[in-house]
Amino acid sequence: MRSLNGTCVPATPTNVPEPSRTEPALLRNFCIIAHIDHGKSTLADRMLQLTGVVDQRQMRAQYLDRMDIERERGITIKSQAVRLPWSPSEGEEGSGTTHILNMIDTPGHVDFTYEVSRSLAACEGCILLVDAAQGIEAQTLANLYLAMEHDLAIIPVLNKIDLPAAQPEKFAAELANLVGCDPEDVLRVSAKTGIGVPELLNKVVREVPPPVGVKDSPARAMIFDSVYDAYRGVVTYVKVVDGTLNKRERIRMMSTGAAHELLEIGTNSPEMKAADGLSVGEVGYLITGVKDVRQSKVGDTITQLTKGAEEPLGGYKDPKPMVFSGLYPLDGSDYPELREALDKLQLNDAALVYEPETSAALGFGFRVGFLGLLHLEVIRERLEREFGLELIATAPNVVYQVDMEDGTEYTVTNPSEFPVGKIDTVHEPVVRATILAPSEFIGAIMELCQNRRGTLLGMDYLSEDRVEIRYTLPLAEVVFDFFDQLKSKTRGYASLDYEPTGEQTSDLVKVDILLHGDKVDAFSAITHKDKAYAYGVRLVAKLRELIPRQNFEVPIQAAIGSRVIARETVRAIRKDVLAKCYGGDISRKRKLLEKQKEGKKRMKMVGSVEVPQEAFIAVLSSDSSGDGKPKK
Structure with a gap:
């Protein structure tokens, strides 16, 4: 196309909205x-x-x-x-x-x-x-x-x-x-x-109504997700509520005040497609070249650095972790790699929280908060696959509030933090569980919920053969294997949803596991007083099968405070010192056996118990029949 003065100008298509400037x-x-x-x-x-x-x-x-x-x-x-x-x-x-x-x-x-x-x-x-x-x-x-x-x-x-x-x-x-x-x-x-x-x-x-926003006002964009890319740094997903964001513009994160340049902006369709900018109501991605994962917070508002918006958009309510578990590298030298991996995963998963902790048995690791057991499984598997780490996860537990008689209060996310002394009350989180199932399974579901210390709130029939049952249940009883048990008792037909509703006072105790007289904090658990004995019996029986025989006898004990409630013994490996004694006086054999016994005593004083990784992993799995006895 030629203009009046004879120069060429590119033809512009009419009635075709630009991909990045859709009305x-x-x-x-x-x-x-x-x-x-x-x-x-x-x-x-x-x-x-x-x-x-x-x-x-x-x-x-x-x-x-x-x-x-x-x-x-x-x-x-x-x-x-x-x-x-x-x-x-x-x-x-x-x-x-x-x-x-x-x-x-x-x-x-x-x-x-x-x-x-x-x-x-x-x-x-x-x-x-x-x-x-x-x-x-x-x-x-x-x-x-x-x-x-x-x-x-x-x-x-x-x-x-x-x-x-x-x-x-x-x-x-x-x-x-x-x-x-x-x-x-x-x-x-x-x-x-x-x-x-x-x-x-x-x-x-x-x-579906079109998005509503003010096109001519300063830009306001809500971050609803972000991922970490090894080559491009942080990729931030936004929805533009007001104004327009343009490529090469200087932007500001309103919660942190950090300023960045927009190196790339565009949409996903479904692969990344760069554009000149994003306008009101559009959903797309931003790349600023930022490598620090903490600088792109989900729920934050993005605006221009100069003449930007004053009022941020209403963000998201931060998710509260429901379950805590310790993650430890199998090789202690992998601790820095684990920290870096959790940093990167936290950007991809805004619900993940963690803090460093140490364990006498497992060394340096992290106390990690999850939204549930599947979340824990997925994060652990991603750490092992994407970052090549070998990890040990401790038994999952929830957050307890402990009030002492002297007025001191403790927040317990790890059984090893459970205070010793005169405890007044222990508060545990409770959830409102909604179970939908065919009406023929009502009895089995109610029995399961009663065994898990549940309180019936109500029941409604959605149709002739489908029922909705509502219970208040302690979170600790739900997160471990409640869903598996529910599925097995209803032949897979039941479905479960739960939401936190506060706390209740409960009679809870800490069960410690002692190996050869030494507490192993990774095996400690907080459980209801009525279930403590069954838990202790089940765990010591499981550990007896998993811990290999040593050169000396290893007692495995479950204890509440100083009171032992269950015990199993791993028998010592015994070398046959009498192999060469054919007949002769019995005193000779006794002398050899006594000598062996003395040697074992000396070993016992300096010997430390070898605990295989399977023993720690086995604590996570629940294979009890519900009566405190392990399945044969």
Whole structure:
């Protein structure tokens, strides 16, 4: 194209919004929430294919699950944001115009609810997905309540309608009753085959409101996630609420005041795609070249360095760790590597907290706080895989408040911190547990909850054959193996969700394990007085099998204070000193045996007990039959 003076100017396309400057009216930010295994990631796959952002050659199942551990376990651990272009079908609202959908795939497990709550804060709407063969489950309810708290537009959807066991009419009525709509308004889709997915995207454009913000005001962007990249440093994911952020602009983190230059800014579709900037309502990423993981805090507000915003956005409530466990390197020289690895993981996982601690048995390590036992497993596996560390994890425990008779108060995150002396009261955290299951298992569930010191709060029938049972339970009873026991007693049909509700006073004691008279703090545990004996018996029996025989006899004792409540003995290895004595006087044999006995006594005074790694790991596993006796 030539101008009037004859010089060439590039032609500019008309009516095509720039990828980084989309009008807020054409944006839709939404996420997919559901119970575990109800098909969130598979639905995200179909959306990626349908909108053409991933071609058939690159496509693979669970495309947005990037970590090996996610793909192996078949679960989503990290939320993933992706930008999708979509033109509604002919006759639909907005047809003929390309809308930009920012979709976030979220985890379903109760341990990763914090990931879900952060994703919801970056959206205006959500798809509530329910399996048409299994119906509403505990995390369905929990995630729905989270979405309601954020005042999101909720689109109810039934998935897996192609399954032979699917009951779409029955569960559509349940879901409609829960959300407050007509059963006809519940969409039926099959994420596996793609049936109903175009209609779902049309409904997202129609029902999810566009983001609201002031375009001409100073920029305010909320950090909702961040990851550490070994080559590019910290990659920060943001949603722009007001104003515009541009490449090469100087920005300021409002909570820390740290200033950085925007080296790169762009969107995920689903791979990183650089742009000139991000405007109101857009979701994208920023790279500032920062290598320090603490400088990109989730929930912080980003603005311009000069003439920036004065008032930050409301951040996220910091997650409180529910379970604590000690992580120690098998080789003590790996301690600095473990610290660095935890630093990097903490950026990828805002719910992870840790502090250094030492153990007489295990050396230097860290006391790490987790949201639950699956969270603990995942973090430990990531440390071992991604950073090549060999670790020992101590038995998980919760946080206790101990009040002494003299008025002193202690916060106990580790059994070794449990105070000695006259204790007045011990407070332990309690949770409100919601269990959904077929009504035939009510008796088994109530028996399990009563054995775990639970208090029944109420029970409601969702339908003729499905019931919701609510209990108050001590957190310590829930985090260890409660879910496994619940699944086994209900043949896998029950689902569980829980949330913290405060504290209660309980009769708790600390059980110590002594090896050869020495306390091993890694085996210590805080348990209810009524269960202390059973715990002691079970643990000493387990350790007797795991600790190899030494050259001297090793007593294994469980004790509360100075009172021993259980004991097992690892017999000494005995060399046959009488092998060469054929007949002869018995006094000769006695003399040799006495000599051997004296030697063993001397060994005993200087000998230290060898404890294999399996013994520490075995404390984590719960293989008791529930009566305090180990299974044969």
